[in-house]
Amino acid sequence: MQEIIRKNKIKSAIAFIILIWCFAYLFGVIISLPYLFLHKQLIFIIFPPGLIFTLPICFAILFLIINTPFRMSASHLSEINKFKYKYILNIVEEIAIASGIKELPKIYILNSPILNAYSFGAKPEKSSIVISKGLLEILSRDELQGVIAHEMSHIINRDTTYILCSGILYVIIVCLKDKFISKK
Numbered sequence: 652m653q654e655i656i657r658k659n660k661i662k663s664a665i666a667f668i669i670l671i672w673c674f675a676y677l678f679g680v681i682i683s684l685p686y687l688f689l690h691k692q693l694i695f696i697i698f699p700p701g702l703i704f705t706l707p708i709c710f711a712i713l714f715l716i717i718n719t720p721f722r723m724s725a726s727h728l729s730e731i732n733k734f735k736y737k738y739i740l741n742i743v744e745e746i747a748i749a750s751g752i753k754e755l756p757k758i759y760i761l762n763s764p765i766l767n768a769y770s771f772g773a774k775p776e777k778s779s780i781v782i783s784k785g786l787l788e789i790l791s792r793d794e795l796q797g798v799i800a801h802e803m804s805h806i807i808n809r810d811t812t813y814i815l816c817s818g819i820l821y822v823i824i825v826c827l828k829d830k831f832i833s834k835k
Contacts, residue, residue: 659809666817674708728781731758739787742796743780746803756780756806760787770802771811778806 733740739758747755757779761767764785772778780802782795790798805811 655808659813662813727762728759746800768798770805775806
């Protein structure tokens with residue numbers, strides 16, 4: 652298991668380095684534009700000046716992502732009712748104790764009939780598990796325990812951190828592609 656955690660930390664670091672490189676290149680181009688217009692020649696050294704602006708921004712983004720709790724905006728998520736869904740809380744506590752997690756992840760209910768569950772969070776200490784109402788209505792306690800154990804394994808192995816870094820990188824690339832490449 653330690654090997655999986657180590658690999659996911661490496662993947663997250665690589666995704667973050669690619670993110671820094673993309674921002675450095677973008678800021679370098681922006682910084683170089685006045686030079687291009689004033690001197691009518693293209694300069695090819697755009698990466699170092701962009702890096703000066705990029706590093707503080709990327710590390711601020713990383714700090715905010717890791718230390719900011721999840722905000723439920725425009726979603727159909729609600730924090731679990733500890734009295735109505737006591738059995739879910741018990742399942743999560745059992746699995747957390749068995750797996751050695753120090754802090755319980757927050758548990759949310761997705762108000763949807765779809766059959767889905769997922770976990771998210773930048774660190775295991777600030778992670779959450781979402782379970783849909785459709786899943787709660789269909790599964791038995793044992794089946795639900797298996798689903799929650801699966802989601803907890805994502806938290807323990809830091810898959811959620813890797814997916815978060817990759818997701819941010821993906822959104823940036825898609826936005827840049829739509830902004831600069833897709834225009835016809």
